Amino acid sequence: MAGNTFGEAFRVTSAGESHGPAIMAIVDGCPAGIELNEEMFRNDMDRRRPGQSEFTTQRKEADEVQIMSGVYRGETTGTPIGLIIPSTDQRSKDYSDVALSYRPSHADYTYDAKYGRRDPSGGGRSSARITSAAVAAGVIAKRIIAPTVTTGYVHTIKDIEADIPLEVTEAIVEQSAIRCPDPIASERMEALIRETRKNRDSVGGIVECIVDNMPVGLGEPIFDKLEALLGYAMLGIPAAKGFEIGSGFTGRLEYGSDHNDPFTLEDGKIVTTSNKSGGVQGGISNGMPLVFRVAFKPTATIGKEQQTVNNQGQLDTIAPAGRHDPCVLPRAVPIVEAMAACVLADLTLRDRASRI
Ligand SMILES: Cc1cc2nc3c(=O)[nH]c(=O)nc-3n(C[C@H](O)[C@H](O)[C@H](O)COP(=O)(O)O)c2cc1C
Numbered sequence: 001m002a003g004n005t006f007g008e009a010f011r012v013t014s015a016g017e018s019h020g021p022a023i024m025a026i027v028d029g030c031p032a033g034i035e036l037n038e039e040m041f042r043n044d045m046d047r048r049r050p051g052q053s054e055f056t057t058q059r060k061e062a063d064e065v066q067i068m069s070g071v072y073r074g075e076t077t078g079t080p081i082g083l084i085i086p087s088t089d090q091r092s093k094d095y096s097d098v099a100l101s102y103r104p105s106h107a108d109y110t111y112d113a114k115y116g117r118r119d120p121s122g123g124g125r126s127s128a129r130i131t132s133a134a135v136a137a138g139v140i141a142k143r144i145i146a147p148t149v150t151t152g153y154v155h156t157i158k159d160i161e162a163d164i165p166l167e168v169t170e171a172i173v174e175q176s177a178i179r180c181p182d183p184i185a186s187e188r189m190e191a192l193i194r195e196t197r198k199n200r201d202s203v204g205g206i207v208e209c210i211v212d213n214m215p216v217g218l219g220e221p222i223f224d225k226l227e228a229l230l231g232y233a234m235l236g237i238p239a240a241k242g243f244e245i246g247s248g249f250t251g252r253l254e255y256g257s258d259h260n261d262p263f264t265l266e267d268g269k270i271v272t273t274s275n276k277s278g279g280v281q282g283g284i285s286n287g288m289p290l291v292f293r294v295a296f297k298p299t300a301t302i303g304k305e306q307q308t309v310n311n312q313g314q315l316d317t318i319a320p321a322g323r324h325d326p327c328v329l330p331r332a333v334p335i336v337e338a339m340a341a342c343v344l345a346d347l348t349l350r351d352r353a354s355r356i
Pocket of ligand 1: 107123127131237240297299301325328332335
């Protein structure tokens with residue numbers, strides 16, 4: 001299976017399956033001299049880990065990151081950084097039904113059809129457990145891109161849309177159990193997820209991410225445009241089905257005269273008075289905040305009985321047991337931030353080769 005490495009100058013490779021002994025990440029290309037210790041992974045890993053609230057799967061994982069290489073006396077050395085995230089709460093027997101029958105809209109059928117074999121426990125390699133590697137790599141990437149900051153939050157759950165405050169910080173987002181910075185919408189979303197879980201069903205939604213303190217000049221035309229790499233990174237997250245930046249799909253509704261972002265000067269700096277470009281023009285960051293959204297589908301695994309086909313090619317029904325997220329959005333927030341940070345770290349390092 002190929003496609004497990006991401007990035008050019010800042011390269012992240014992940015390995016591991018949902019119910020294997022550990023998830024692993026190798027981060028290559030991280031410059032020497034960055035302060036890094038295991039404690040620095042704690043916050044983001046806690047925000048992603050399962051079992052963190054009633055709105056996530058009840059699988060309990062500490063998700064403690066162990067640094068195996070690339071760090072000496074609390075600083076990166078420039079050599080590959082090897083990370084291990086041990087798994088402790090595997091219950092493979094929960095998955096005996098999905099070993100034989102394909103969960104609708106999950107990866108069971110396509111993995112079997114392509115490779116002729118698969119580890120069914122917890123979804124194996126297709127499980128969101130592998131995103132722990134991305135979040136760990138993202139912690140390192142965030143240190144490379146500082147003071148640029150990625151802030152993700154839940155924007156929409158099903159048809160409930162949040163009213164996003166002008167200023168959103170991680171501290172504000174974390175006040176909500178589902179990471180929605182609008183307290184009224186958050187309550188309604190929580191009630192919907194509770195009800196959905198009770199009905200053995202699932203819901204999807206939209207994560208929005210703002211990147212502040214952006215430098216001008218990140219992004220490589222033509223194929224490696226900043227928005228193209230962001231879209232690629234986001235659509236690599238399990239269950240992500242849509243990506244838009246700036247005005248995205250709604251830009252089509254306006255005339256160019258309304259849609260253009262007029263340039264002006266602020267303290268001698270070129271800025272724009274609106275930001276429908278979402279901070280990117282010609283594939284290159286223009287210094288305005290990046291604003292993008294990622295749509296996630298309702299979780300595929302639901303306890304309700306559904307029609308399917310088994311691996312003997314016979315019609316079947318399935319109502320999987322096991323522990324699942326009734327809505328992936330709250331846990332997807334730190335994953336979106338981490339993948340954005342990895343793209344930006346990669347482009348920051350590549351940008352150093354762009355002119356003498
Ligand atoms: C944070 C997060 C948690 C997830 N939890 C589950 C889950 O509990 N059950 C499930 O069926 N899918 C879950 N998924 C999604 C599946 O991994 C994904 O739908 C599956 O691999 C099929 O891939 P696709 O949806 O991208 O086509 C989760 C995704 C994310 C981002």
